[in-house]
Amino acid sequence: QSVLTQPPSVSGAPGQRVTISCTGSSSNIGAGYDVHWYQQLPGTVPKLLIYANSNRPSGVPDRFSGSKSGTSASLAITGLQAEDEADYYCQSYDSSLSGSVFGGGTKLTVL
């Protein structure tokens, strides 16, 4: 079981908006640690999508946005496109484990 909980799957039609949640606890997100998000297209290496809760690396479309509140974080994707179909992972730090932790991952299906 992952320390950070993500829904196993989400789906949406092209053009729609979807959100992926990442729920933690008082020893990780709730303790104020940042959350980062990664996208892993099928058969490829993970790619940094959002860092420090809401910052996009150069080259990431502004259709992707991140937020954090309390013990949870969210990744929002607007204007859904077929190429967004991928696995998405959140990452934070857990003080009880003294290390980084990943969520279990969410598979996004574009209908």
Next chain:
Amino acid sequence: QVQLVQSGAEVKKPGASVKVSCKASGHNGISWVRQAPGQGLEWMGWITTYNGNTNYAQKFQGRVTMTTDTSTTTTYMELRSLRSDDTAVYYCARREGSGEPNWFDSWGQGTLVTVSS
């Protein structure tokens, strides 16, 4: 973007050790992340290249060692006492950010380690 080049696939027997390399430059530290077939990402630990400091995930403490050779800008991850559930793709990734949690903005291509008798 920094390029990280990892060593090739390995096949090992249970109980053996594996050492995966990751050649990269222009970074202060490297993390190792693994992904079992069909599963999610799992953080294994990090090493700071300029002073060799390490931080290993509790799950792997006592079984993993990360080292770095600054002369060749190569970082190594050795995992011992391999079990079948260690079969996974092992990634190195560049650590960025001034404090925990670092984020990983460049990744190696991955090294498949298969543990099978």
